[in-house]
Amino acid sequence: MDFDTPVVVTNDLEKRIAEAFSMFDHIGNKTIDVREVGTILRFLGCTPTEQEINEIISATEFEDTRGTIHLSRFLSHVCQLLTERKMEPVSPEKLLEAFQVLDPDGNGFLTKEFMSKIMMEEGEPFTQEELDEMMAVAIDPQTGNISYEYYLNQLMYEPKESIFELAANAKALQSKKF
Template identity: 75%
Template structure:
């Protein structure tokens, strides 16, 4: 048996969703992907991983001597367990609005580019300049030059009803799970990814 010819049983909708996303990036048809694709796969699934979380997943799922590839047989159970634990879950638009209100104590209803840039760079995992530029291109009102955050967040209100976290909740028997608080910068990364110039199809 080839070292990569490992059966990967799919037993529920969550596993099917994760496997389907993984196989999109399997360019050799052998149930493997390059480790550099892991962050992309997770974001494609609707997760908001930090770089540390991506690296932890790679470390936990990479075979020894795999030459920088990860096999579905290790990725699938590990990532499904993380999803069941509500790891890497994006913040709701409502939580994002609360965070914006903290940054806007005067309740102006908008932030300046400087205020948002400072929040993006100084709190939590910092953004790259390219990520900041992409978000500003979408969030800044061209007429006023400021970020009217409630309008910006209204565009995020329609979350998919069948997200991987919804599927995970069904598997867990619909028991309520309290998601850990996300850093503001992680919340903004999710907002930016949803409204970016090349959003993934829902």
């Protein structure tokens, strides 16, 4: 693969993905280390599972230089996944319901210890780094607990247009061409 091959960006979805990709292209040759894939996807507002991240890596990684992904492969593959509405986050209402299930007494908060145990041991476990990043935002410095409604409000920042709105627009444009 020629690292100097120009990558043509044709719509807002591709532009947003390319911009996020370039933030992690530390050499400036339109490539990233495979370990950055999950970070880029989460930066874009996606919620991929580890399996989905590994599938993207398998589909886009260079055969001859393992561990490297070029923008051209990443861009087309991720655009396709997003137009199929893959890796879409759950709604704030569903997140609130999940927190309420974990809080059967209806206290409105969870302890740091309980939340850490759940995040590290249940479902798709967080790494210690991911847990530390979450806790830095989630914990109320006054009580040391996680007031989940407040935490969810902090998570609800959305850019002007979400990556999934851009994907829907790109898909609509694509179907008009055919």
